[in-house]
Amino acid sequence: MARLELENLTKRYGDFLATREVTLDVEEGEFLVMLGPSGCGKTTTLRMIAGFVEPSSGTVRLGARDITRLPPWRRNTGLVFQSYALFPHMTVNQNVAFALEMRRTPAAEIGTRVAEALRLVRLGHLGDRLPRQLSGGQQQRVALARALVFHPDILLLDEPLSNLDAKLREEVRVEIRNLQRELGITTVMVTHDQEEALTIADRLVVMNEGRVRQIGTQRDLYERPADRFVAGFVGRGSFLEGTSDGQGRFRTNGGIEIACAAVEAGPAVLGLRPERVGLAPNGADNSFEAVVEFVSYLGGLVDLHCRLTDSDRVIAQMVNTGGGDLPRVGDRIRIGWPAAAAFVFSGEKAK
Amino acid sequence: MQSDSARTGSPITASSLVGPAAVMTVIGLVLPVLLLLRYSLNLYDPRELMIETVSPANYVKFFTDIYYLDVFFTTVWVAMFCTLVCLIMGFPLAYVLARTQSRFKNVLIILVVMPLFVGNAVRAAGWMTLFGSQGFLSISLMDLGLASGPTELMFTTQAVIIGIIAVNLPFMVLTLQSVIEGIDRAMEEAAFSLGAAPMTMFRRVLWPMALPGIIAGTILTFILGMNAYATPVLLGGPEFKMMAPLVFGQFQLNNWPFGAAVAFILMTTTLSLTALAAFWMQKRVRLG
Numbered sequence: 036m037a038r039l040e041l042e043n044l045t046k047r048y049g050d051f052l053a054t055r056e057v058t059l060d061v062e063e064g065e066f067l068v069m070l071g072p073s074g075c076g077k078t079t080t081l082r083m084i085a086g087f088v089e090p091s092s093g094t095v096r097l098g099a100r101d102i103t104r105l106p107p108w109r110r111n112t113g114l115v116f117q118s119y120a121l122f123p124h125m126t127v128n129q130n131v132a133f134a135l136e137m138r139r140t141p142a143a144e145i146g147t148r149v150a151e152a153l154r155l156v157r158l159g160h161l162g163d164r165l166p167r168q169l170s171g172g173q174q175q176r177v178a179l180a181r182a183l184v185f186h187p188d189i190l191l192l193d194e195p196l197s198n199l200d201a202k203l204r205e206e207v208r209v210e211i212r213n214l215q216r217e218l219g220i221t222t223v224m225v226t227h228d229q230e231e232a233l234t235i236a237d238r239l240v241v242m243n244e245g246r247v248r249q250i251g252t253q254r255d256l257y258e259r260p261a262d263r264f265v266a267g268f269v270g271r272g273s274f275l276e277g278t279s280d281g282q283g284r285f286r287t288n289g290g291i292e293i294a295c296a297a298v299e300a301g302p303a304v305l306g307l308r309p310e311r312v313g314l315a316p317n318g319a320d321n322s323f324e325a326v327v328e329f330v331s332y333l334g335g336l337v338d339l340h341c342r343l344t345d346s347d348r349v350i351a352q353m354v355n356t357g358g359g360d361l362p363r364v365g366d367r368i369r370i371g372w373p374a375a376a377a378f379v380f381s382g383e384k385a386k
Numbered sequence: 387m388q389s390d391s392a393r394t395g396s397p398i399t400a401s402s403l404v405g406p407a408a409v410m411t412v413i414g415l416v417l418p419v420l421l422l423l424r425y426s427l428n429l430y431d432p433r434e435l436m437i438e439t440v441s442p443a444n445y446v447k448f449f450t451d452i453y454y455l456d457v458f459f460t461t462v463w464v465a466m467f468c469t470l471v472c473l474i475m476g477f478p479l480a481y482v483l484a485r486t487q488s489r490f491k492n493v494l495i496i497l498v499v500m501p502l503f504v505g506n507a508v509r510a511a512g513w514m515t516l517f518g519s520q521g522f523l524s525i526s527l528m529d530l531g532l533a534s535g536p537t538e539l540m541f542t543t544q545a546v547i548i549g550i551i552a553v554n555l556p557f558m559v560l561t562l563q564s565v566i567e568g569i570d571r572a573m574e575e576a577a578f579s580l581g582a583a584p585m586t587m588f589r590r591v592l593w594p595m596a597l598p599g600i601i602a603g604t605i606l607t608f609i610l611g612m613n614a615y616a617t618p619v620l621l622g623g624p625e626f627k628m629m630a631p632l633v634f635g636q637f638q639l640n641n642w643p644f645g646a647a648v649a650f651i652l653m654t655t656t657l658s659l660t661a662l663a664a665f666w667m668q669k670r671v672r673l674g
Contacts (some may be wrong), residue, residue, distance in 0.1 A: 087575055107578040108582055123595065133577070133580050162672075
């Protein structure tokens with residue numbers, strides 16, 4: 036177990052920058068999730084930690100060691116692959132024992148540690164099977180046991196759940212999380228699945244186009260997104276294009292004036308989470324007449340897709356109490372939100 | 387079969403797919419081999435050519451004559467040696483071909499296959515101009531001051547071995563390449579991340595996983611080596627004898643019974659050595 040520090044990690048392929056000056060710390064025992072669309076650089080970053088990709092510049096420090104130029108087999112990182120990558124010609128026991136054999140652990144100790152690792156993932160009884168005789172979920176757990184048995188300094192998970200079906204995914208997710216807590220092992224996971232990331236992480240890193248866009252807790256990302264990309268990538272929201280006057284007024288391209296936080300004057304984007312936009316009047320700072328264009332029934336909640344002007348659309352949400360009629364498509368309603376509810380991004384952050 | 391095709395609603399049944407190949411195998415392989423076996427038990431007579439009988443005389447003659455035994459063992463070791471060299475040279479090449487991300491990958495594969503576009507005899511003729519004492523190689527070595535006198539490679543064992551390796555290497559490379567391509571790169575990375583250095587990774591993961599291809603490629607090149615005809619005849623000259631030219635020589639002399647016996651010995655040896663090697667390799671992996 037160790038602390039991981041990435042400093043200005045850049046990977047260049049010709050003219051293409053897979054990662055740009057990625058800097059982040061993972062505390063001892065922390066579960067960090069790297070989240071972003073495909074091609075954002077999260078996998079490249081993980082592979083630089085594991086040692087399969089050599090950074091063009093920057094450093095990777097694990098514990099007290101600078102491992103930037105160390106080959107993967109000298110790094111002591113436990114890696115779980117998306118495809119599990121279990122050795123098909125070895126039994127479960129042999130797979131799990133592999134790393135211990137590489138470390139010249141005495142045979143007697145290998146036996147006990149393999150058994151212990153398999154018990155940890157509740158597969159103690161399947162040691163003599165071949166990987167192909169196991170279900171996807173079981174293979175996943177073998178891969179986890181194999182990556183943990185040699186007490187790595189850090190556990191790296193590369194989209195470990197994406198090959199499982201939805202129900203199993205939830206189970207394994209909880210299992211991984213509990214195991215990680217129990218062992219207190221520093222963990223970095225890569226995923227493009229937002230829900231997965233939000234439920235499992237201590238902290239998240241949102242990446243796009245090779246850059247770290249924001250590092251923070253779930254709440255930081257959802258309620259205080261650093262820029263338009265993060266706001267749009269984590270959680271749902273509506274975005275209005277327009278200009279900021281620099282003094283807390285935002286004017287949409289459709290001509291509406293909205294009270295909001297003050298940002299630098301110029302072209303800007305205003306974002307709203309659906310649950311912060313309700314049926315007015317609620318003494319709101321902003322209250323507008325809108326036409327319901329689409330009603331999305333979610334059970335306990337109802338989403339109302341509203342048109343403010345021809346170019347300004349907002350999703351409002353109301354709690355379904357069961358009483359009374361729900362708004363219908365074409366209805367004119369009043370919606371509103373407090374000035375503090377909206378995020379406004381201008382300049383670079385609006386992109 | 388009728389009910390099968392009725393049930394699937396398709397006129398294509400398993401038998402219609404396998405049938406033509408099966409007929410070809412029976413007519414082209416099984417019958418001739420049986421005939422050969424029968425002939426090999428007959429006796430040769432210079433006047434009557436073939437005397438119908440059942441006698442082991444031809445086999446006894448082969449295994450008691452030092453000349454024929456020499457041909458036999460030369461063939462086996464040349465084939466084994468060439469196969470080994472093909473494997474050692476072919477694996478790295480196949481690995482690179484399988485793993486390359488280059489957009490010229492297809493060009494590289496065509497380059498490997500290219501030698502097969504030229505027939506064995508034509509290629510051997512090319513080698514002759516290269517290997518002779520007045521050939522390109524000899525002259526070049528002298529011009530470069532690397533050899534004092536003319537180098538005669540023509541009609542030597544070395545020439546035959548080089549020739550057979552050149553013919554067989556593409557078969558080995560292509561077989562290995564397709565198998566290595568089927569091995570997920572993550573397997574290698576998993577081994578690395580678990581602490582295996584490259585040679586250990588190769589020994590414990592890549593080699594055993596590629597074994598089906600290694601066995602297939604080895605068998606293929608070994609059989610080709612054992613049965614090489616044009617290369618030993620053209621590059622080995624009259625003194626150098628391998629089994630396939632010996633068989634043909636006997637048929638030319640109209641000694642069909644002995645030729646058939648030699649052919650049968652060649653075939654049986656090839657098959658049993660192949661089976662033995664495959665068995666041994668598979669067993670070793672299971673133990674390792």
